[in-house]
Amino acid sequence: MATAAARTRGLRKDRPQRLTHVVLNSHAVDETQRFLGEALGFTLADRTVAIAFMNCNSDHHTIAVGISDNDALNHIAFLMPDFESVMRGGGRMGDAGFPIQWGPGRHGPGNNLFNYFIDPFGVVIEYTAEVEQVDESYKPRGPEDWKWPPGRVDQWGISPPPGPVLKEAQKRVLFVPS
Numbered sequence: 001m002a003t004a005a006a007r008t009r010g011l012r013k014d015r016p017q018r019l020t021h022v023v024l025n026s027h028a029v030d031e032t033q034r035f036l037g038e039a040l041g042f043t044l045a046d047r048t049v050a051i052a053f054m055n056c057n058s059d060h061h062t063i064a065v066g067i068s069d070n071d072a073l074n075h076i077a078f079l080m081p082d083f084e085s086v087m088r089g090g091g092r093m094g095d096a097g098f099p100i101q102w103g104p105g106r107h108g109p110g111n112n113l114f115n116y117f118i119d120p121f122g123v124v125i126e127y128t129a130e131v132e133q134v135d136e137s138y139k140p141r142g143p144e145d146w147k148w149p150p151g152r153v154d155q156w157g158i159s160p161p162p163g164p165v166l167k168e169a170q171k172r173v174l175f176v177p178s
């Protein structure tokens, strides 16, 4: 029998449903992409100049590895049910003292909506929805296919690009002591 707390959670239609992806910083993206593919069985979805997007399910990317001068956790993304819940989540996080650091917007690879936050522990989290669903017929595209027009870093262009506070947080959670 469901507990009262579980029933309450079930009524929260705009809550996160599950993790959908993690993004890692790496000084060795090509090598890491190869390892993820050959040893762990991930499939390459798309490769931009900076980021290898890979998956192990129908989400466009389950893990992505981006070029960086350090090896760190860039962010983890929670799947929200829909557009509205990404927006309402942004409002709730702001009310709780953790305002949107980047967003709202819509990414290129994966076509997913986003709002980014820095959580109470300093970890960057993303609320996302409408993640592109792929199967074996999906054709990976390369850096020449993923180019933004000048001044754009997402499909809408209504939010400024990520600022220094978010960028610093995206390099702070290290895999090994610095």
Ligand SMILES: [Fe+2]
Pocket (backbone or CB within 6 Å): 021, 023, 075, 076, 077, 126
């Ligand atoms: Fe993400």
